[in-house]
Amino acid sequence: MKINKAIYYLFGASILMTSISCNDFLDTEPITEDAVSIENPLNTKDDADKRMNAIYTAFGNEYWQLDYFFNGDAQTEVSYAGADNVQNFQQDEYRILSTNPNIERDWKYLYGFINNSNMILNYVDEIKDPALTSARKAEMKSEAAIFRALYYFHAVQLWGEVPLITKAVIGVNADNFDEVYNQVYPARKSVQEVYELIISDLENAIANAPAENEKYRANKNLAYGLLAKAYATKPNPDWAKVKQYASNISGVSLLPIYDQLFDGNHEANAESIFEADGNAGTVWAWGASMFYGTDWKKFNVPTNDLVKTFNDEGDTQRLNATVKFSAVSWSDKYWTDNSHYPFMYKMRKTDGTQNFYILRYADIILLQAEAAVKMGDFTGAAAYINQVRARVGLTPISISSETDGMQKVLKERKLELAFEGHRWFDLKRTGTTISILSQQKDETGNVLPYASNINQNRLLWPIPQGRRDNNQNLTQNPGY
Structure with missing residues (x-):
């Protein structure tokens, strides 16, 4: 059976471009009226190594260097948008439009990352090169599965229902046409289905993942940590699973x-x-130069609320490591004293050599505290929190109820993890986003004008209009 030439016009070049991004779907030119050749894109060990390298070097792109930290903190009471980008102001003030280019690019980035993972998961086993051992193939697939889970975890938290792309499409013929269509023009899947894939990827990856001490690779501890987070965040959280997987993390300490x-x-x-x-x-x-330095107004300006929270707690160690005050030449409606202007300080090396954490142990300890609170173990929950507080010389706390415990967990996560990209997702996971963010205050104690914009619909981003224009199967989130 021969497929109509017009169909190949839509599929041809975009199929071949999926090694770059599986979202450039309609940027097409016809290449043949016959089927597009389907060949394994990975033929040698070097091909596989280059694809794995692409997965890791992605941490140098705009999503990780700027957007991840902005998305996680500037949408909360931890930081103001800063800088002068009107698209970022939309995010900061809960008035995002579906045409916002930041939203479009993050969708494209995440599905590009997923596509790179799929290339390894789909095709590495077919490589015949004897230089690539079976053990290394299994390890590569584990690393790719962990990364695919990580990126779907980001996507489902940002947009809710999202397409599940598990095949890196490299060609189309009569036999695989239906499969290719569903991968190139996918519909959104339920949040539950997305979490099922995340959990499956992570659980299957553990056996062959790199060892726990491989800090720069997708290792077993990362898989355990992401599983704990996924079970805490998915619909109907499973706190016993959170406790189990968090406890499986080994070889780390504060x-x-x-x-x-x-x-x-x-x-x-x-x-x-x-x-x-x-x-x-x-x-x-x-990305460090996007957040720190007096040459121009930076992104993620620490809020008055964050500084007040540190000061009220007497938490000088974490304040001094998190916020740096300097004199600046510009004016600011949130910080009127430009001789004492705050900067996000955790990304402080502006020479391009700054390491940054995707996951660290204090985050897991506080997640264990959250699980303990939810399971009614208030003494155990306080003990977890006090481990983190003891490091910075703060007095121990006690917990009297679930409400009290969750308030203390959230405050400790705010102090410990500010500017590491977690706060927006912490508030969403705990169901406190609207109650907390609707009460954001300025330096004089007045509620910020845009705080009233936050509502249930704004807890999810809009599906980018450009993606919907290219794919009629994508529905929009409520309120956009």
Whole structure:
């Protein structure tokens, strides 16, 4: 059976471009009226190594260097948008449009990352090159599965229902036409289905994943940590599973001095579970200059609320490691004293060598505290929180109820993890986004004008209009 030439017009070149991005679907030119050749895109060990390298060097692109930190904190009471980008102001003030280019590019980035993972998962086993051993193939597939789970975890938290692309489409013929169509023009899947894939990928990856001490690779501890987070975040959380997988993490411990986490002298440290490697040149960490420096107004300006939370707690160690005050030449409606202007300080090396954490142990300890609270173990939950507080010289806390416990977990996560991309997702997971963010205040204690914009619909981003224009099977989220 021969497929109509017009169909290949739509599929041809876009199919072949999927090694770059599986979302450039309609940027097409006809290449033949016959079927597009389907050949394994990975033929040698070098091909596989290059594809794996592409997965890791992705941590040097705009999603990880800028957007991840902005999405996680500027949408919360931890930071203002900063800088002068009107698209970022939409995010900060809960008035995102479906045409916002930041939303479009993050969708494209995430599905491009997923496509790279799919290339390994789909095709590495077919490589006949004897230089690529079976053991290394299995390890590569584990790393790719962990990364695919990571990126779907980001996507489902940002957009809710999203397409599940599990095949890197490289060609089309009569036999695979239906499969290719569904991969190139996918419909959204339920949140439950997305979490099922995330959990399956992670659980299947553990056996052959790199060892726990491989801090710059998708290792067993990262898989365990993401499983704990997924089980805490999915619909109807399973707190026993959270506890189980968090407890499986091994070979890590808190650093004795909090500032050592960010001073640039303790890469791949005992607390790190997985980090992006800027110091050895795996990625060029240009993003630090987006957040720190007095040459222009930076992104993620610390809020008055965050600084007040540190000061009220007497938490000088974490304040000094998290926020840096300097004199600046510009004016700001949120910080009127430009002789004492705050910057996000955890990304402080602006020479391109800044490492940054994707997951570290303190995050997991506080997730264990959350699970303990939800399971009614208030004494155990307080003990977890107090481990983190003891490092920075703060007095122990106790917990009297679930409500009290969740408030203390959230406050501790705010103090411990500010500017590491977690706050928006923490608030969403705990169902506190609207109650907390609708009460954001300025330096005089007045509620910020845009705080009233936050509502249930704004907890999910819009599906990018450009994606919907290219794919009629994509529905829109409510309120957009």
